[in-house]
Amino acid sequence: MCPVALTDTVTVTYTASLETGELIDKRDETNPATVSIGSGVVCRAVEACLFGMEPGQKRVIRVDPEDAYGLHQKELVQQIPLAHFQGKLDPKPGMILSLAVDKDGEQHQVPATITEVHEDNITVDYNHPLAGLPIVYQVTLITINS
Structure with missing residues (x-):
């Protein structure tokens, strides 16, 4: 099977946590996320980490505040x-x-x-409660639905 490319729609599971380990969001096997690459449904940094992945592969990515919920203003x-x-x-x-x-x-x-x-x-x-905080995603690619 070909790895994830720009026009693919993928199914993933993930956890999103603060660096302290506090869980922010989770999508598991019972409720996976379907993501069309380039759609902006998930942050760009997470989409970018999906490129080249194959089903079953896992990645951990740290997303800086400016690429997540923004800097605290x-x-x-x-x-x-x-x-x-x-x-x-x-x-x-x-x-x-x-x-x-x-x-x-x-x-x-x-x-x-x-x-x-x-x-x-x-x-x-008025800032988002997570503004200024880096987010750590643990992503597992389940399927590629080209």
């Missing part, structure tokens, strides 16, 4: 007056809120994680 961490939430909720660190953000004159609902609660305000982070 300080400008996406903001303070919001605690009075804004008065009577609506009791903010706690770790809570994820859906906040309205104005972009180009339109309102968009965006998730934000509360990182700190102070006497008069809260700190929210």
Whole structure:
């Protein structure tokens, strides 16, 4: 059988973990992932590691933050007056809120994680929770469906 090429669709199993070993995502034999090479369903670095693989082959790849969930951007961490939430909720660190953000004159609902609660305000982070962290993938190629 030919190894994985650009126009192939493949079936894979994988685990995605932080470098600490904390599991982020897993697709096993009971729920494998089908990936069309070049489709962008998985990050480009993982797609690239599939090239040349043959069924049954395994690879481990470390994906840098900029190629995974992006770098952590300080400008996406903001303070919001605690009075804004008065009577609506009791903010706690770790809570994820859906906040309205104005972009180009339109309102968009965006998730934000509360990182700190102070006497008069809260700190929210609009970055993806995995931003700034490298991800380690262990990928096994199951089949190539050309």
